[in-house]
Amino acid sequence: MKENKYIVDTTLRDGEQSPGIALSIEDKVFIAKMLDEIGVYEIEAGVPTISGNESEAIEEIVKNCNNSKISVWSRMNMEDVKKSITCGMDIIHIGVPVSYVQIYTKLKKNKVWVQRKIMECIDVAKSHNIDVTVGLEDASRADIGFLLCLIRELKNSGVNTIRIADTVGVLTPNRTKEMVETIKSHSDIQIEIHVHNDLGMAVANSIIGAKAGADFIDCTLFGIGERTGNCNFNFAMNKKQIRKIEELSYPMLQGAL
Amino acid sequence: MIKIIDNTLSAFDSCLPSKEELLTFCQLLFTIGVDMIELSIAAFEKMQQLPDRGKFVLRIEDISQMEDYPDFFRYVCHRQEIADKEIAVKVITEVRINDIREINKLRALDSCKELRIVGLDDIICEDFDVVVKDIFKTLPNCKLNLCPENSLHCASAIAVQWILNGEKEITSSFAGCKGNAATEEVLMALRLSMRHKPTRDLTVLPEITALYEKITGSSVSNKKPILGKNIFKVEAGVHADGLIKNPATYEAFSPCLVGRKSEIIIGKHSGLKAVKLKIEEKGILLPKDSIIEKILCEIRKFCTEKRNSLNDSEFIELVNEVIAYEGKQIYS
Numbered sequence: 001m002k003e004n005k006y007i008v009d010t011t012l013r014d015g016e017q018s019p020g021i022a023l024s025i026e027d028k029v030f031i032a033k034m035l036d037e038i039g040v041y042e043i044e045a046g047v048p049t050i051s052g053n054e055s056e057a058i059e060e061i062v063k064n065c066n067n068s069k070i071s072v073w074s075r076m077n078m079e080d081v082k083k084s085i086t087c088g089m090d091i092i093h094i095g096v097p098v099s100y101v102q103i104y105t106k107l108k109k110n111k112v113w114v115q116r117k118i119m120e121c122i123d124v125a126k127s128h129n130i131d132v133t134v135g136l137e138d139a140s141r142a143d144i145g146f147l148l149c150l151i152r153e154l155k156n157s158g159v160n161t162i163r164i165a166d167t168v169g170v171l172t173p174n175r176t177k178e179m180v181e182t183i184k185s186h187s188d189i190q191i192e193i194h195v196h197n198d199l200g201m202a203v204a205n206s207i208i209g210a211k212a213g214a215d216f217i218d219c220t221l222f223g224i225g226e227r228t229g230n231c232n233f234n235f236a237m238n239k240k241q242i243r244k245i246e247e248l249s250y251p252m253l254q255g256a257l
Numbered sequence: 258m259i260k261i262i263d264n265t266l267s268a269f270d271s272c273l274p275s276k277e278e279l280l281t282f283c284q285l286l287f288t289i290g291v292d293m294i295e296l297s298i299a300a301f302e303k304m305q306q307l308p309d310r311g312k313f314v315l316r317i318e319d320i321s322q323m324e325d326y327p328d329f330f331r332y333v334c335h336r337q338e339i340a341d342k343e344i345a346v347k348v349i350t351e352v353r354i355n356d357i358r359e360i361n362k363l364r365a366l367d368s369c370k371e372l373r374i375v376g377l378d379d380i381i382c383e384d385f386d387v388v389v390k391d392i393f394k395t396l397p398n399c400k401l402n403l404c405p406e407n408s409l410h411c412a413s414a415i416a417v418q419w420i421l422n423g424e425k426e427i428t429s430s431f432a433g434c435k436g437n438a439a440t441e442e443v444l445m446a447l448r449l450s451m452r453h454k455p456t457r458d459l460t461v462l463p464e465i466t467a468l469y470e471k472i473t474g475s476s477v478s479n480k481k482p483i484l485g486k487n488i489f490k491v492e493a494g495v496h497a498d499g500l501i502k503n504p505a506t507y508e509a510f511s512p513c514l515v516g517r518k519s520e521i522i523i524g525k526h527s528g529l530k531a532v533k534l535k536i537e538e539k540g541i542l543l544p545k546d547s548i549i550e551k552i553l554c555e556i557r558k559f560c561t562e563k564r565n566s567l568n569d570s571e572f573i574e575l576v577n578e579v580i581a582y583e584g585k586q587i588y589s
Contacts, residue, residue: 016525016526017492017493017496017526018480018487018492019487019490019491019492019522019524019566020487020522020524020565020566021564021565021566022524022525022557022560022561022563022564022565022566023525023561023564024561024562024564027564047526050525050526050557051525051554051557053557053561075495101503101505101506102499102506105502105503105505105506106498106499106502106503106506138506167507168507168508168509169482169509170449170450170509172414172417172418172421172446172450173381173385173414173415173417173418174385174386174418174421174422175450197480197482198482198488198509199413199417199442199445199446199449199482199483199509200413200414200433200439200442200446200482200483201411201413201414201417201442201446203409203410203411203414204381204410204411204413204414204415205414207381207382207411208381211382223480224480226491226493226496226507227480227488227489227491228480228481228482228485228488229480232410235409235410252564255564255565255566256480257478257479257480
């Protein structure tokens, strides 16, 4: 049976984090409307805690998009989650650092703290009837045992989708396959694959991830994003409509190229 | 032992540089970890003679040309019947497989000693391991070299996966300029995923990139993996914070490894820590946090209007303006 796969476009979040661009409210709404028109499943619209302008842009996107689900990105921080859920979007995506280097060096905490904190954040979002997806940041460098344990807890707390984030872009095709298949064999949670292009493998790893069982594939216009960028939407799908959107959004995004 | 053949120098025929530049390019390719360099006849004739160091492969149209250019380690040629065994061992026969459905055509080539398969772009859409096993079953007596092409933007991934599956040889080109895998991406991926470190030096990558741009008259994309000018620039607050605490949090490899350094850029997505760091870096006396927050607000406004990040002079000017304004407010 043919499986459906869904595109999550993160041009307005990860893509916009590229140095060299700064989108206005109008720019963000303009791009979101085009993505909405071609039926992109989910548009990650931004990070509301950045500024009042960013929250306003997200609210405008929510108002102007009829087809796509609109999501926002939030740190694993109670205040950020509370602020984010006021934007009226469909999904809040909470990023949880899962590799040891992120937990012990960046957060300066431990695994127990991380598990407790993410559950608290999920509870807050869920209490406002917002759908929550959780991003396993730096999952490609994390201990798989810890990931599986965390995923079980997330599923029990009502999270239906996790994002495998190859934050520093070190996955290879077979490691991507192995990771998705391992998670699939331990949980019926839905998987979103979010890969970076540091080794020039973002498109390949996204295809392999989807083939292995990931339901959602994260892409950006022109493949923009942190460092070398993300999976290029046009390269992954090769559709005329995407090339048209790229053509129209080029003046706003060219600084990131 | 893993062998990487780089065929960039068979792509320069329309823009052949000087003999010295060609020699330097060869030297730099060996320095980054390439095992063999493939040249076109035109490039070789421009070089006049082969460098003392390294193994070279000549791309020829016909086996008869081998006599005219006798000193090469190997010759790459499209499929030809070779009766002489001594000649046959020096030839890498090249065959194009556009689609995995064409793999059964390879059966006719099992008599070749060495075979380079060019293409196989769509292998990533199939079961990679099964296809590779099929190829080996079809060609049990051949030494195989894969030169995946990049029409689906997956060539480097295919080349790396080929090696990770236990195969030994691939063909790539610098920056993927021949429409195949990018040599530098393959080298870095093998270094990170299987600790393949051919005791070479990747810090010359900026030098070889500059030479490549000069020769071809083209620019390597700012976002090009390993080589791009902007790939070590960080703006997002959460990433900048991580980099300040420990660069390994957001770096797959140290920029120093490829002769570069990371740089924190101030823009719409910057956070307080990055702004503080930049203020100190520019030798400005650090104001109190409430003023830094105002600076951050102004940065976000300015960047959104400008649709860009700040350069250093804009940053200094903006910081000084906010500090002066806030100072006036206090004393007025």
